[in-house]
Amino acid sequence: MKGIVFTEFLSMVEAAHGLDMVDTIIDKSELPSGGAYTAVGTYPHTEIVSLVCNLSEEIDTEVPTLLKTFGYHLFHQLAKAYPDFVKETISPLDFLEQVETYIHVEVRKLYPDAELPSFECARPHSENQLYMTYHSVRHMEDVCEGLIRGSLGHFNATANIERKKADGESELFIITLT
């Protein structure tokens, strides 16, 4: 997993719960990296899992909720760091469709080893309803939801988000604009 996930997670923890909390979860997690993350680096996925679990224990919040919050926060950070990607589109559904077709394509150019989830998009019923299917071995569907909500927020849109289990190990998100 790319370092940016770790650095953004820890900075979110720092902002919400202070540096001590950061130290705590780092110490508790027994990380091979020692908790020293740089955004452009690559670290084992298991480390983020440990960190998230330990935080969940510490602040007594369920992991899914944490991840959704993280996803939401992550979106805004990414949007700030790479404004060109969000400038391309004006509609949230268009943007979401583009994640796979454009954003991830560009990411892979720079970071060929990046493990990115893959998405399949369709609008079978209406222009305002997007069927977005999430595949990833990491199963970070909640982070995905958070990111989706983040993007909706960025475009000042409101929508209903429905989640359904799909084939394989995929998750179908049905985003209906309201």
Place this chain on the structure above:
Amino acid sequence: MSTEAEKWKKRFDREKSARHQAEKLLEEKSSQLFDANDQLQRRIQLKTSKLRREEKKFTALFHSSIDGIILFSEDGHIIDANPTICKLLKLSSSQLIGTRVENLYSQEFVEIAKEAIEEVKQVGHARFEANLKLVNSSTIPTEISASKFEVDDQTILQGIFRDITERNQIAQELESASEAAIKANEAKSLFLATMSHEIRTPLNGILGFTDILLQSEISEENKQHLQLIKKSGDILLSVINDILDFSRVESQQIELEMVDFRLTDCIEETLDIHAHAAAVKNVDLLYSIDEDVPLELHGDVGRIKQVLLNLVSNGLKFTSQGSLVLSASHPDPATIKLVVTDTGIGFSPEITGQLFQPFIQADASTTRKFGGTGLGLSICKQLIEVMGGSIEASSLPDKGATFTITFPCVPAQYSVPVTLISNDFNKLEGLKILVIDDHPINLEFMKVRLERWGCDVSSMLSSEKASELPAESLTSYDLILTDMLMPNLDGLMLAKAMQDKLDSSTPPMILATSSRQVSERKEALKLGFKGVIYKPIKEVELLKSINHAIELRPEPSSATKVSPQFKARNKHTYALIVEDNPINAKLAKILIERMGLIAHIAHNGEEALAALKAKDVYTVIFMDMQMPVMDGLTASSQIRQGAAGSSYTEIPIIAMTANALPEDQQRCLEAGMSHYLVKPINQVELTKILKGLKIVE
């Protein structure tokens, strides 16, 4: 419990570590970038050098082409010009670039050039010829091929200019050469015609007067000398004829003169010419025509006769005994076949192939023994082949030779005027005729012919046996036709025997003889023959003779008075001779007056017209062809049109000419001449014509 300092130390260490990692990754990325850049540069270099090579190739092509190349844009502005076109136009490329491509052309070609460019735009290519104009106003003819191609979304048009000045020049020279060749050929033809005339005219004099001398009172020795002169002259004439013919055939100048003609007449006339020669040699001249052969044909009768004459002449030349037979058949609807068979010395089969090649005779000794130029058969072959026919020869040494010619059977377009009228045949139906001849072939031919006419024919080989036939048998015949030359009892003797036996009941008799000796004829008539016909027997003659014989009741034979050789019908029959050459005129006068006519001479057509207009006495005109002031053809046409008076419009005009070419004959006929005598004029021909015209008997 960590102290604050320890906590911060830990945090600091983490940050440091993160920074180091970032630095390391940065270095890696830089290195990767550097490598990528390097690779890219190399790729660019490779591509660039490849492109440069391509461009060099094109540039080399462009610059080194020996044809001019101009590149221009779709809207007609020149983009580039190669050295060749610059040299051609005497302009530098910078002077050409930017100018309009139409300006290259001479005014009259601008339109064509524009059309060509349109064609290129639509079809992709075009080819045309146009003149380029130079600054100094001179022009260069060029052949231009234009094409187009795309480069980076831009359409470029290309014109390749080839200087065709030289090519045009060569074409021009070819045309001039061709014209010159045609003119040369025409000159040759003219030369031939002139030579024909120029040579024959004096020959006419030589042979004519030799003939006259021969018939005068001279010593035997002188006679022999004269005969040698005549013989030489004849040979010379035939050599000249052969050469002229060959020359004409060689230069492919044969144009067929297609006319309607009767096959019978053609064959009979051919054989007639050789009658005397054959008689002297004691060779029978015979002909037969199969029943199914159409007699009225359309073809070049002059040349067919020429070929037949040659074949018969050859046959006779190489035959000293026996017979020469000319037979006509109709092997298939499209072909007429004529076969000339002789019983002469023949030739060996090996040389068959060579026979028809010019200048080759059977062997060298032939020339010495038999004379001739060796041109005859090759001329025959060419003539026949021009007609679309074929000629073949076959023989075995000492077993005679057979020459076969075939030519296309084309029926006559109009009915050929026939001298025979149907009436003539009526009386022959069922006529009982006894034919006597010691030669089986002759006998057979005669029998066949008469039976075809509906006669009831009996034949006998022996005159002796015939004379021994019982009287009742003999008198049952309506007509007896007998040969002259037979062993023991010749024709005359037979007649006498018949008369003695049967007296006034003797059936009418006709004598067939090869000899044209007048004394024999007189003798025959004295003995009671109703007619004498000459071999080779002509149908017309035979028919007339038979009709004449059966009409007459037996007359007491009266000795005919000995009178000059020929008797003119009227006491004063006038002939007008129109001839500019005094020698020839004199010769003609002598020959004609010998026949009992009175001849006047005019020296050209104009004088002739004047003479005719002045006196209404002339019965016949002998017209030379080439004369000053007014030539023979013109004079004849004028006479026919009435220029000499209405009484002369139908007067017989006999052409006398040194030009023996068939087209000349045609021209004479068209001008209104009725007959044709070739110089040197000979007595026999003259007599024939005058007799035919009933001017003499």
